[in-house]
Amino acid sequence: MSAVPNILSIAGSDPSGGAGIQADLKSIAACGGYGMAAITALTAQNTRGVTGVHIPPAEFLSAQLAAISEDVRVDAVKIGMLGTAGAIRAVTGWLRTLPRVPVVLDPVMVATSGDRLLAADADAALRALLRMVDVVTPNLAELAVLAGEPTAPSWERALTQARAVAAEYGVLVLAKGGHLADRRGGCPDALVDSRGVVLEVVADWANTRNTHGTGCSLSSALATLYARTGSWPDALRLGKAWLGRALADADALDVGSDAGHGPVHHFAGLWAGERPPSPAALVDTxxxxxxxxxxxxxxxxxxxxxxxxxxxxxxxxxxxxxxxxxxxxxxxxxxxxxxxxxxxxxxxxxxxxxxxxxxxxxxxxxxxxxxxxxxxxxxxxxxxxxxxxxxxxxxxxxxxxxxxxxxxxxxxxxxxxxxxxxxxxxxxxxxxxxxxxxxxxxxxxxxxxxxxxxxxxxxxxxxxxxxxxxxxxxxxxxxxxxxxxxxxxxxxxxxxxxxxxxxxxx
Structure with missing residues (x-):
């Protein structure tokens, strides 16, 4: 494992810079990795929403992936928006050609509005891809789709759904409480396997509306920090602390209008003189x-x-x-x-x-x-x-x-x-x-x-x-x-x- 791991993000592009590939590359750099990107989709979007999507041919995605892995060692992979069954199959086929590398999948399946983003054939292909990854990081609505249930009304129910998904697909599930209605107990995230909770980390709620790209950022941070530490629990502890800082300082940026949701401040810690997150510097350890x-x-x-x-x-x-x-x-x-x-x-x-x-x-x-x-x-x-x-x-x-x-x-x-x-x-x-x-x-x-x-x-x-x-x-x-x-x-x-x-x- 190198001192600076090479992390590949496979995801869509956000021209406003807050989510997708742009957020992934910032997160990877902030967490101590070298970021690479294979683009699955071009979007027209800003802090107020998406107005258009262009999906390049799946063959071109395969060409990007092949070009990277033929020349550059890949220490971890983060997968975000794939969009089509063809893109999902291209990524699945490429992963089969690699030596075993850690993979984090952020399954972009359901929009914040609740709208489904994948057609039926793409949904089936994504579930097949799930069996090839290490960690999946769904939001509550996506977790419910994977579990075949309504969206969890409570954290306890979300953990139950995560355990069921972990058992069915043989993965670690990162259950995320960011969309819970009940905020009295803080904002919880938990790594869950088929036996139950491996690690739960609770943070204070961030008092900001600038949360654009939070899921993209955390999943790419997890991939980077695992490549650096070799431990998913340590990666979650470090990633959660890093994201908390990025959210706490998000309002220091001035990106987008008051009607939108601005990005998190990926480099808040670095600009303040802090080092990238390190397990040795993690007080919980x-x-x-x-x-x-x-x-x-x-x-x-x-x-x-x-x-x-x-x-x-x-x-x-x-x-x-x-x-x-x-x-x-x-x-x-x-x-x-x-x-x-x-x-x-x-x-x-x-x-x-x-x-x-x-x-x-x-x-x-x-x-x-x-x-x-x-x-x-x-x-x-x-x-x-x-x-x-x-x-x-x-x-x-x-x-x-x-x-x-x-x-x-x-x-x-x-x-x-x-x-x-x-x-x-x-x-x-x-x-x-x-x-x-x-x-x-x-x-x-x-x-x-x-x-x-x-x-x-x-x-x-x-x-x-x-x-x-x-x-x-x-x-x-x-x-x-x-x-x-x-x-x-x-x-x-x-x-x-x-x-x-x-x-x-x-």
Whole structure:
């Protein structure tokens, strides 16, 4: 697999540049590939709609495909609008001549208006082509046609249809929730095989009408990112994050009239100085890398005792004392992150978290522990603090080291919150774990670190990931220390900070 994969798009042309071949080539370039194109149709269209279509002879499409594959290595193929049975058969026949390459099919079958775009013979030919591809990316109306059912009224029904299509054709199906009527749970996409959901990714809805070419762009991004990573789940994670940025910044472009739907901003990240999407820079993969740490935290006697109320009061107070020590240096780390941050938004976020962290120490810990002299830091606490201090040399590494205290607290704390009940000895602490505000603050911290990682050099990304994993390991050790070990503490810093984040991190 080359450093820069060659990606072939087989699709129609959009002279306004927002969809079809033009969107594919932009998406491929933005995601780190070299784009090639075999054109299946010429359209007369703009952001308001299509006014004409010209289909060249299928023999000419075959000539384009042969010319490419006779000279250029093809690392992945994205297929979009084919239009006719002849074009579909030409692509099917050409694929049979190739060594096995990954293929993503965006089955252009149903217009946004609901009109069917394929004649009966073309529909049958497309279903035969389906058995030769790896991933199919239908919209909800196309998914329903493939499943032989009405359009899914809910996400659950869409997933059921996707599973049926995956089983029938032996493909992965990317179910897309962009046209769902119910938007309360965010915008979901899911890779589905014959057994069910392989990966589901949910993003916030983009507040823009400029969505022209979204399906074309995502499918070509998937092909490119799979060629770069060798993983369809990673390709979806990266592609969804990239498309989210392209949608969020779509209004920065000025393409088309107010009556139309403008294009997404394919190069928003690149123009802002970010690198093409990389699995190493994907923060979700860091989270996956500490799955064992998270399981070990849940299994700790301290965490189980805090959850069911059997934790000894002395152990809880030891934890609070060590946590108070931790919070002082953690607040300093947050303040340094604010000082190093490259823009005002990140500066404000880390500064407000630092101020809230000090407020937590003053208000919560002293209320429970009094104002006596602070204890000496345990060896475990000192090691964690030394790690945070050492990570402060560069902004990218520092924020990666800070993140586990947000994320592990939110993850573990959400399960502890479920144990809250009247009469629980630590009810006030458990109640704090169900904070909607802290959930939001954690999402913002993850988003900030993700943004930093996408702009970082490859060596910086590697250092960021190591710092993140090391902080997670320190969190586990912090949770695990007990008075009986001669290393007083009790829990992790992740349980020491519920209210500062609630109060300050918005």
């Amino acid at each position: 860091w989270w996956d890398a500490i799955a064992g740490v998270r399981e070990d935290i849940d299994a700790l006697a301290f965490v189980r005792g805090l959850k069911d109320g059997t934790l000894a009061r002395a152990d809880f107070e030891h934890y609070l004392r060590q946590d108070a020590l931790y919070l002082r240096t953690y607040a300093q780390a947050l303040s340094r992150a604010s000082a190093l941050a490259p823009d005002a938004g990140q500066q404000r976020f880390w500064a407000s978290a630092a101020a809230g962290c000090l407020e937590e120490e003053l208000q919560l810990h002293r209320t429970r522990l009094g104002s006596g002299p602070p204890p000496e830091p345990s060896a475990t606490t000192a090691a964690y603090l030394n790690h945070l201090t050492a990570s402060g040399r560069t902004y990218p590494v520092l924020v990666a080291a800070i993140l586990p205290c947000f994320w592990l607290y939110q993850d573990t704390g959400s399960r502890l919150a479920a144990a809250h009940r009247d009469g629980h000895p630590y009810a006030d602490w458990l109640a704090a774990y169900s904070s909607v505000e802290f959930d939001r603050a954690t999402r913002e911290a993850v988003a900030v670190v993700q943004k930093v990682a996408l702009r970082a050099r490859e060596d910086e990304v590697a250092d960021m990931r190591r710092a993140f994993v090391e902080s997670a390991r320190h969190e586990l050790l912090f949770f695990a220390q007990t008075e009986a070990d001669g290393d007083p503490g009790g829990s992790g810093a992740a349980f020491g900070s519920p209210r500062w984040a609630v109060a300050r991190a918005e």
